[in-house]
Structures are given as C-alpha cells and as structure tokens.
Amino acid sequence: MALSVSSIIYFFMFFLVYYQVFILLTFFENKHEFRIKPAPLPLREEELPSVTILVPVFNEFATVEKTIQSLLELNYPKEKLLISIVDDGSTDNTWNLIQKFSNISNITLHKKENGGKYTALNHGIANCTTDFIGCLDADSEVDSEALRHIIDKFSDKKIMAVTPSMKIQNPDTFVRMMQNAEYNMGIFLRKIMGLIDAQYVTPGPFSIFRTKVFEQIGNYRHAHNTEDLEMALRMQSKHMKISCADRAVVYTVGPRTLYRLYRQRVRWTGGFIQNAIDYKHMILNPKYGNIGMLVLPLTMWIIVGTMFALCYSVFEIIARSIKTINDINVIGWKNQLGYFGNSFSLDTITQFKDWLYYHTQGTFLLSIFSLGLIFFAVWRGRKLANVKDSKKMDMVYFIMLYSLISPIWLAKSVYNTIRKRDAAWR
Amino acid sequence: MRLGDKTMNEHNRKPIDWSKYVMTFIITSLLFGLALWVNNILDKSRTGDLRSLQDTISLNILSSETQYDLLRETSCKNVNDSILSTELNSLEQKLSYLESSQSNEEFNHIKKYYELLQIKDFSLMQRLSEKCGLKPISILYFYGSKTECADCEKTSAVLNHLRNTYPNVRIYSFDRRLSVSAVDTLAKIYKVAEPYPVLVINEETYKGFLSIDKMKEILPELKELDKERIENSSSTTSTSTNR
Numbered sequence: 006m007a008l009s010v011s012s013i014i015y016f017f018m019f020f021l022v023y024y025q026v027f028i029l030l031t032f033f034e035n036k037h038e039f040r041i042k043p044a045p046l047p048l049r050e051e052e053l054p055s056v057t058i059l060v061p062v063f064n065e066f067a068t069v070e071k072t073i074q075s076l077l078e079l080n081y082p083k084e085k086l087l088i089s090i091v092d093d094g095s096t097d098n099t100w101n102l103i104q105k106f107s108n109i110s111n112i113t114l115h116k117k118e119n120g121g122k123y124t125a126l127n128h129g130i131a132n133c134t135t136d137f138i139g140c141l142d143a144d145s146e147v148d149s150e151a152l153r154h155i156i157d158k159f160s161d162k163k164i165m166a167v168t169p170s171m172k173i174q175n176p177d178t179f180v181r182m183m184q185n186a187e188y189n190m191g192i193f194l195r196k197i198m199g200l201i202d203a204q205y206v207t208p209g210p211f212s213i214f215r216t217k218v219f220e221q222i223g224n225y226r227h228a229h230n231t232e233d234l235e236m237a238l239r240m241q242s243k244h245m246k247i248s249c250a251d252r253a254v255v256y257t258v259g260p261r262t263l264y265r266l267y268r269q270r271v272r273w274t275g276g277f278i279q280n281a282i283d284y285k286h287m288i289l290n291p292k293y294g295n296i297g298m299l300v301l302p303l304t305m306w307i308i309v310g311t312m313f314a315l316c317y318s319v320f321e322i323i324a325r326s327i328k329t330i331n332d333i334n335v336i337g338w339k340n341q342l343g344y345f346g347n348s349f350s351l352d353t354i355t356q357f358k359d360w361l362y363y364h365t366q367g368t369f370l371l372s373i374f375s376l377g378l379i380f381f382a383v384w385r386g387r388k389l390a391n392v393k394d395s396k397k398m399d400m401v402y403f404i405m406l407y408s409l410i411s412p413i414w415l416a417k418s419v420y421n422t423i424r425k426r427d428a429a430w431r
Numbered sequence: 432m433r434l435g436d437k438t439m440n441e442h443n444r445k446p447i448d449w450s451k452y453v454m455t456f457i458i459t460s461l462l463f464g465l466a467l468w469v470n471n472i473l474d475k476s477r478t479g480d481l482r483s484l485q486d487t488i489s490l491n492i493l494s495s496e497t498q499y500d501l502l503r504e505t506s507c508k509n510v511n512d513s514i515l516s517t518e519l520n521s522l523e524q525k526l527s528y529l530e531s532s533q534s535n536e537e538f539n540h541i542k543k544y545y546e547l548l549q550i551k552d553f554s555l556m557q558r559l560s561e562k563c564g565l566k567p568i569s570i571l572y573f574y575g576s577k578t579e580c581a582d583c584e585k586t587s588a589v590l591n592h593l594r595n596t597y598p599n600v601r602i603y604s605f606d607r608r609l610s611v612s613a614v615d616t617l618a619k620i621y622k623v624a625e626p627y628p629v630l631v632i633n634e635e636t637y638k639g640f641l642s643i644d645k646m647k648e649i650l651p652e653l654k655e656l657d658k659e660r661i662e663n664s665s666s667t668t669s670t671s672t673n674r
Contacts, residue, residue: 015463023459030455163443202444244443294444298452328584335585336592336643370466 010317011368017310018371024303025378031197032385038200041391048157055085055135056152056213061125063093065143066102068258073106075146080153088112089129094119122209123225123232130219139213140233145257146174147211154253155213165245166207166214166237167253168195170390174256179402180266184259186383186403192251193386199249203296205277207237207247211255218245228283231276238284241296251389267414274308275418281305282422312419315412376404481526481541485548492551523594523604543611549603550613556601568652569601571631573623576608582640586628589643597656 032039058076062069069090076088088111092100106112117128126140137156141147151169158167170192176185198204207214212233222243228235240247260266281301287293288301383400526545559565572590574583593600605614607627621636623629630637632649647653 019459019463022462023455026458026462027451027455030451030458034451246443291447294447298447331585332588335588368466370469371462374462374466 013313014310014317014368017306017313018368020303020306021310021375022371024299024307025375027299028194028197028382029378031201035200039196039385039389041388048153048160050082053082053085053153053156054137054159055087056081056137056139056156057087057089057129057133057135057216058211059126059129059133059138059140060088060090060143061093061122061129061140062090062095062099062103062143063119063122063125064095064097064099066095066097066099069099069103069143071146072141072143073103073112075149076141077109078149079147079151080149083111086111086152087135089132090114091125091129092116093122093125121227121230123227126232127224130216130224133216136216137213138216138219139211140209141211141255142209142257145171145210145255148254148256151211151250151253151255152213154250155211158248158250159213159215161246161248163246164248165218165240166212166247168199168204168207168247168249169211169253169255170195170249170251170386171208171210171255171257172390173259176259176399178261179398179406180261180263181259182399183402183406184266186399187407188259189384189386189390189399190379190382191386192390193382195249196251196386196389198300199247201295201299202246203241203294203300204247204249205237205241205296205300206231206234207240209233210257211253229276229279230272231280234273234276235280235283238280238287241293242284242287244293252391254390263410267410267417270411270414271417271421274415275421277304278308278418278422308415308419311412311415315416379404478538478541485541485544488548488552492548492555496555523602539609542606543609546605546609546611546614549605550617552601553603553617566652567599567601568597568650569603569632571617571621572602572604573607573618573627573629573631574604575606575625575627579625580627583628585640586630589641589646592643593646593653597653599656600653 060069060072060076065072073088073090076086079086088106088109090103090106090112092103092115094117100116103114107114113132115128115132117125129140130138137159139155147169155167155169158164171188172192173181173185173188176182195204218240222239222245225232226235237247260269281288281304284301287297288305290297380400383403523545526542553569553571556565556567556569560567570590570593572586574580574586577583590602590604594602605611605617607614607618607625618624621631621634623631623636626638628638628640630641632646635649637649641649647657
C-alpha cells in the first residue's frame, strides 16, 4: 500500500515539476523581457486611441468612489477616455453616491435591474463607441500610468487583449499579506503565460480589449460566475492573442478574512474547473498551442493530484486517530497521556537528533525544488511590477498557510463541480 | 490602430515548440533521477546506522558470553542483569519506525539478523538465570501480518507500553512472515503456531490478546515494580518537599 501510494504521488509530482521546469525554461529563453524598462512610453498623445472603461457596481458603497477617482487621475487625454459606470441594481446607497460624478463630461452613469456582473458588462459594451474597451472592478484602483502601458502593447496588431499586473491594496492583515505574495507570483506567471500564448484569464480589474473582440466572439456570459476566465478561454479557443503589460499596475482590495478568501477562491477555482470542462475540446489539442497542450491539461492534472494527496492525508489522519483510540482502549487513557508527555521528554528530543528518524523521500527533495521556484516567482513578480513592497512576512504567511488551506477550497470547488453547483459571488 | 479584418486561425498563435517539451521532459527526468539518487544515499546511510547498532549489540552479546564463560568456573556474585545488552530496545524502536517506510530486501535482511541477535540474547539470559538465579522478566512475542492477525496491533500497543514503563522487561518480538530457521526452532520448542499473536511468558505459551491487567496477573513482578515506582516517586516528592 505504502509503495503504491508513494508511486502515485511521484507520478503526480512529475507533472508538477514538469510544469515548473517549463516555466523556468520560458523565463531563461525570454530573460530580456524581464528586464525593467525605462518609464517613457513610445506613443504620443495624438496617437492614443479612445478607450471606454466600464465600472460594474453592485453595493460597492465603500470602494467605488476611490475606484472612479483613480480613473480620473489616469495619465490619459480626458477626451479619449470614457468612463461608464453601470449600477447593477444596487440596494445600498451606491447609486446616490456616484451621482456626484454625473457632471463630469467623460463619465456616464447607467442603472439597470440586477442580473449579475456579466449583464452589467454587456450593458456597457452595447453602448460602447470606442475602439478599445476595458473593465475595472469597483474594488480596485489603477496606477496613473497603467492605461498608457496597456495601450502601448496594442501596437502589435495581433494582440486582442492586454491584462495588467495586479497587486493587493494595503496588505494590512496576514490574510492580505498572504495574497500579496500570491499576487506577486501571479505577475510573474501572467508574464510567462503571455509569452507562451496561454493566458487563461483576463481579470476583471483593468483588462483592456479591442472592441472588435466582442463583435467577433460575442459578449460576456454567466460562465459559472467567472466571466473573465471564460472570456479568456473563448478568445484562446478562437486563437486571439492575449498579452500582459507588467508595468500597468492595478491595486485590488483582497478579502480581509480567511472565510471571505475561501468563498472567493471556491468561486475562482470552481469557475476554472467548470470552464475548463466547457472548453475540453482544447485540452491536449495541439491546434491550441501551449494552452491546449500544457497549461489546461497540467493544471487539471495537478488539481486531481492535489485531491489525491488531500484524500490520502485525510485517510492517514483518520487511520492514526483510530489507532490512537484503539491504543487508549487497550492500555488506558492515563498510560496514553503518559506517552504524549514522554513525547516531549529530553530522551525523545535526544532520540530525534538521530539521523535515522529524519525520514526523507525523493518527494521531499522535489518539494524543495518546487518551493524554490515559488520563491523565485514571487521575487521576480515583485521586481517586474517595479513596485516597492515593505511587507517582509508575506512570503512566510503564503508558504505556511496557503498549502494548508488551498486544498480545502479546492475540495469544495471539486464538490461543487460534481454537484453542478456554481459558487456564490459573495 | 484599428484591427485589420484578418480572420483568426491557429497561425495567429506561436507554433508549439516541441523541442522545448522534450527538453523539459529530459530536465524533469534528470531532477527526478537526482532526487531518487540522493534519497538512495540517505537510505543507505540509514541502513548503515542500523548495521552499526547491530554490531554494537553483537559485540555486547559476545562480551556477555565471554564474561559468562569466565565466571562459569567461579561464582555468580559478580553477575547481575546489567550483563545483558541494553541496546536491543533501541534497535527494536528504530526497526519499527523504519518498518512503516521501508520494505526492501536489505531491510528484511537486517530484521532477520536482529531476530537472531534476540535469540542469542534470550539464550544467554536463560543460561544466566539457570546458573546464577537471575530472574529477568522476558516475553517472547510472535506475530503475523496485519490482515491475518487482528489482535497483533493491540498486543503491540500493550508490549510497547510495557517496554516504555518497565525498561528491564526484555521483550523479544518475531515476525513470522520472515523465514528464519532459528525462529522456527524457537517456535517449535514453545509450540507456537497460528493464529497469531502468540506470547511466551515464563515458559508458558499464550494465544491471542492479553490485556495489561492479564499480563500483570501472569507476571506479579510487574505489580511489585509498580509498587517500587510509587514508593520511589513518593520518597522523591517528600525529599523535595523537605528541602
């Protein structure tokens, strides 16, 4: 049993390491792309195209004002920047609050019945008259140069959408610090995915599209409450190129508590699994390049592997608990307590200095390699966005807690997929 | 900067670089090979530790036997329990720890050697008992595979408890799945046969699970040891209170 389980773990681990080595090779192949480029942008003001930024809002009273303010502070000609705020039937004071922007010439306000974020986006797309269109979630703020960095990428005619670098705004709690490290890693990975034509999400905070994209492949869909993920997959399935502008920084408000983070991730992960199933014709199909041959199949496979490891760990914990209960039944709880006491005795500590008790397996050594690459990705992501981070503990929280809690939301997402259930937004 | 009316097809994306896939496979395989190689070295070093422990025990037994031979012609006044090797428990502990993670030929070989050492120790202990009237408490424990021996795990828990609580109790455990002819002979002497677990205590053979209370009934010495421990601990407490 022990041998076969470790063989299965090795088998899953091989694909994980394969994925990581592929990422590392891509990095070394394109090292010049990761050098920090000087700030000046090649496009002159008169060359800049008109852009519509949609801000879908639903009960965003606390954050929407700052979101709009950050858009108004963008270093972009006002006459070429249209801000369209779509209230998706808020039940709080959001609609009244945004009235204060109604007199600004490049801002339009719309209100519609509640129908979900994708309907609000489609409402905005229907009224769009510009060549480029983007979305900014009402819990995010943009850096003043972000739009120009993104528009610069569209100089390549083949590029149909550009994603930004996302960072956590004010990582004040340990949950947010953990996400801060994760988002830094995301910046690095998004860059890599862009380089291999394999981005599978155009995030709600400030992904910009050529308006033609929607004319050609249709509007946003419900897509298991992850419309940004489905849009990217649909674009990939139509061979539309998605790039990323690493210097275009967007700050988003990360969930403050573990429970909120769990809810968000159940929606994201569940959305990924269900959309990947909807686009299963792309999996292992060389016609779809690296996203079909590498990213989708390996990510799905790693999810299966993580589920296996989770089930095995739960099985082990139950088996050990049963053994402890049986031991208590046989030798009595007082004697068992004595053992627990002995576990902390000086003798035991001396005993564990013995090399023999350090049971290392090949998987352990490979995990060190994986962990090393995660550190590397976080560090490079931080450098790439060229933003100074003062939070030193974020990596510690990320490594220590993420591996413990992410299998839980993964399990729930898999469960939702099996039950054909979509996770709630909030 | 308008998009041309070019239809989108797979030529729009970069073609797959198959050589990169192969290169990734080679590097990943090398990394796996390296991890398994390092793991193998660590395993060998661990096995080496066990072997050196076995050598110590073997040396202890040889030394005890020589001491016994020297004393045989004279008296027993210089002989006590300390003549027996004290390392057996330590080796047993390490072997049971490794049993859960290793099941290769080399490990089985070490385990067989350990069983032979146990028999040698047991035999020396018996000779000392006859000659010098020593009464070390010893238990022979014969067990089988988990699937065929439902009570083996419970018995192991009881014996582990005895081993930890009474370090002077000598417990010799024999895995009947290993074919060691000396163990077969020992089993024949004490009429040990399936189903397991089988325990031999004071020359008597007991089949099936024995609880701690039952063990203490069979071995009243354990109750005396309990009393001694209680007395010792109360005297230690009173000494420290008087300070």
